[in-house]
Amino acid sequence: xxxxxxxxxxxxxxxxxxxxxxxxxPNVPEAGAKVPESPQPPAGNTTxxxxxxxxxxxxxxAMAVGSGGFIVFxxxxxxxxxxxxxxxxxxxxxxxxxxxxxxxxSDPADLRFGILDLLLVTIEVSLFALVLxxxxxxxxxxxxxxxxxxxxxxxLAYIVDLLAAxxxxxxxxxxxxxxxxxxxxxxxxxxSNLGFIFVFAEGTAKAEFGSTLFTAGIVLAVMILPxxxxxxxxxxxQTPRTLIEGALALGATRLEVIRYAVFPFxxxxxxxxxxxxxxRALGETIALTIIVAAVAANFAGSLFSGGASFASKIALAANxxxxxxxTGAYIAAGLMLFVLTFAVxxxxxxxxARSGAQA
Amino acid sequence: xxATIDAPATGxxxxxxxxxxxxxxxxxxxxxxLSFAVAVIPLVWVVYTVLVRGLxxxxxxxxxxxxxxxxxxxxxxxxxxxxxxxxxxxxxxxAIISVPIGIMVGIYLVEYGGNSRLAKTTTFxxxxxxxxxxIVAALFVYAVWIAIFGLxxxxxxxxxxxxxxxxxxxxxxxxxxLKIVPTDLREASYALxxxxxxxxxxxxxxxxxxxxxxxxxxxxxxxxxxxAPVLLLVAYAPFINxxxxxxxxxxxxxxxxxxRNNPTAxxxxxxxxxxxxxxLIIALFxxxxxxxxxxxAVKTK
Numbered sequence: 080x081x082x083x084x085x086x087x088x089x090x091x092x093x094x095x096x097x098x099x100x101x102x103x104x105p106n107v108p109e110a111g112a113k114v115p116e117s118p119q120p121p122a123g124n125t126t127x128x129x130x131x132x133x134x135x136x137x138x139x140x141a142m143a144v145g146s147g148g149f150i151v152f153x154x155x156x157x158x159x160x161x162x163x164x165x166x167x168x169x170x171x172x173x174x175x176x177x178x179x180x181x182x183x184x185s186d187p188a189d190l191r192f193g194i195l196d197l198l199l200v201t202i203e204v205s206l207f208a209l210v211l212x213x214x215x216x217x218x219x220x221x222x223x224x225x226x227x228x229x230x231x232x233x234x235l236a237y238i239v240d241l242l243a244a245x246x247x248x249x250x251x252x253x254x255x256x257x258x259x260x261x262x263x264x265x266x267x268x269x270x271s272n273l274g275f276i277f278v279f280a281e282g283t284a285k286a287e288f289g290s291t292l293f294t295a296g297i298v299l300a301v302m303i304l305p306x307x308x309x310x311x312x313x314x315x316x317q318t319p320r321t322l323i324e325g326a327l328a329l330g331a332t333r334l335e336v337i338r339y340a341v342f343p344f345x346x347x348x349x350x351x352x353x354x355x356x357x358x359r360a361l362g363e364t365i366a367l368t369i370i371v372a373a374v375a376a377n378f379a380g381s382l383f384s385g386g387a388s389f390a391s392k393i394a395l396a397a398n399x400x401x402x403x404x405x406t407g408a409y410i411a412a413g414l415m416l417f418v419l420t421f422a423v424x425x426x427x428x429x430x431x432a433r434s435g436a437q438a
Numbered sequence: 439x440x441a442t443i444d445a446p447a448t449g450x451x452x453x454x455x456x457x458x459x460x461x462x463x464x465x466x467x468x469x470x471x472l473s474f475a476v477a478v479i480p481l482v483w484v485v486y487t488v489l490v491r492g493l494x495x496x497x498x499x500x501x502x503x504x505x506x507x508x509x510x511x512x513x514x515x516x517x518x519x520x521x522x523x524x525x526x527x528x529x530x531x532x533a534i535i536s537v538p539i540g541i542m543v544g545i546y547l548v549e550y551g552g553n554s555r556l557a558k559t560t561t562f563x564x565x566x567x568x569x570x571x572x573i574v575a576a577l578f579v580y581a582v583w584i585a586i587f588g589l590x591x592x593x594x595x596x597x598x599x600x601x602x603x604x605x606x607x608x609x610x611x612x613x614x615x616l617k618i619v620p621t622d623l624r625e626a627s628y629a630l631x632x633x634x635x636x637x638x639x640x641x642x643x644x645x646x647x648x649x650x651x652x653x654x655x656x657x658x659x660x661x662x663x664x665x666a667p668v669l670l671l672v673a674y675a676p677f678i679n680x681x682x683x684x685x686x687x688x689x690x691x692x693x694x695x696x697x698r699n700n701p702t703a704x705x706x707x708x709x710x711x712x713x714x715x716x717x718l719i720i721a722l723f724x725x726x727x728x729x730x731x732x733x734x735a736v737k738t739k
Contacts, residue, residue, distance in 0.1 A: 218473025362571020
């Protein structure tokens with residue numbers, strides 16, 4: 080398009096670069112006619128040798144663009160194929176998919192499955208995990224950016240990151256076999272003293288046995304802690320030096336520096352990080368599958384309940400994935416989980432993008 | 439003379455911090471230190487639990503060399519060789535597929551995408567893919583690979599599900615690292631007449647390679663610990679299977695999950711032994727990441 084102008088600069092740059100010595104690449108086709116600074120491969124170049132390089136450029140660009148497009152296609156495909164598989168059982172479903180608490184799929188001729196219980200369990204356990212993890216992550220992020228000596232900040236941050244490296248099945252086993260007995264007294268105390276609040280009321284599982292959403296929520300909180308911390312730390316560390324020093328110069332204590340300079344600056348980052356953590360908690364599978372007891376009774380809102388989230392319901396049924404209608408019912412549940420995590424993640428990313436534009 | 443200037447006429451007005459503010463500040467400091475301790479406790483506790491319960495099993499002579507083939511649930515002995523092999527195989531196949539895709543997407547976003555609509559959509563979708571739960575990735579592969587194509591459950595299907603989890607991590611790492619490759623390097627290369635694609639493959643990528651490899655290793659360490667895909671997409675086998683397209687195949691998470699139904703002492707040993715082994719492998723990949731990044735780091739004079 081703007082070839083003449085570009086090639087005009089090209090001669091100039093070409094001359095200066097010639098003085099710098101030879102390139103490492105002796106077998107690269109003639110350089111003279113190429114456009115040095117053009118971000119696009121030169122269009123309409125007249126030299127014969129350019130055809131070869133152009134082809135390489137074109138192929139490579141096509142591969143790069145294709146890969147980008149592939150990712151977009153992939154997300155669409157996930158939604159689409161889950162929908163294709165979920166539709167037939169959804170159409171022959173005997174109860175309302177969104178409002179029923181039943182999940183009976185053993186008889187393909189009489190499918191009765193609804194996701195209300197799964198949805199409630201998933202949301203309650205994830206929110207509980209978030210309530211525990213958010214203040215802790217805030218504290219850790221502040222510790223790493225504002226309190227810890229700069230020399231130790233990196234290794235200490237690495238320790239928190241290591242929490243994310245532990246596989247979720249290990250967390251699950253630890254939660255059930257080690258954590259649950261250890262926190263049983265706390266669980267029992269909460270139930271007997273704060274039982275009038277519905278989340279601590281008597282539920283469908285025994286508080287002292289620990290196979291409850293309460294235990295699972297604590298384990299989930301540990302699992303999402305490194306995610307929230309990592310991003311929050313990042314945002315807090317970007318607080319402009321001048322803001323902090325300005326506050327200090329006005330005589331602010333460390334807490335006041337955080338309250339009036341660091342936190343307002345990083346608030347939206349902190350919120351979106353928490354939402355990413357929430358997204359992770361919503362989809363966590365194995366830890367919940369292992370910890371939470373399967374119960375037949377409906378979920379009534381107590382943390383001391385058994386039950387199943389979307390993910391653990393699917394995982395528990397994995398061995399029975401035999402006929403397509405039965406599997407389709409679980410895929411329908413998976414689709415709902417996908418939609419839910421998509422929404423939460425998209426919202427989180429939008430907040431990040433908007434705050435990034437402001438900063 | 440200077441002494442008179444240094445000595446203020448009246449006492450400083452704002453030098454003293456009032457009691458309430460001091461107390462609040464102290465409390466906040468304690469809370470912040472405490473929250474860090476709260477994060478360290480579960481880490482130490484989990485690692486301690488796993489080591490105490492599982493180290494004994496992994497120290498047996500046959501743990502790293504034999505499978506559980508032919509052994510009953512209550513029989514002691516045998517090892518996790520089949521599961522280690524399965525975990526590594528599935529991980530490597532996943533890496534072979536996801537690394538090229540991930541790097542190409544990263545290159546697209548940094549070198550070609552610019553501010554175009556596709557680039558923005560891709561960035562957004564990579565973010566979304568990062569948040570896709572592993573069970574949804576597994577269900578997707580199940581829906582396509584098994585329900586629609588009618589192919590059997592296999593280790594390859596697991597690898598495909600892991601690809602969905604690994605690609606976004608590789609993309610993010612590549613993107614971050616390509617962004618910090620100095621533009622001067624690219625321009626110097628263009629000035630020598632080197633076409634763009636060769637500039638990327640010979641100048642930009644080698645500069646960023648050490649960081650990308652680190653990211654790949656860390657991503658690999660993460661996906662190898664995933665349980666949901668193996669649970670849905672391949673059945674457990676107590677023997678060695680190296681065919682990724684056919685038959686049952688063990689992996690360390692699957693071995694742990696299956697042995698949970700084994701109430702004997704041998705079962706407990708296997709669960710925690712596998713947990714130790716899995717954490718060891720993850721730690722090994724983390725160390726490998728550091729070593730590789732040192733080895734491939736751009737040499738500066």
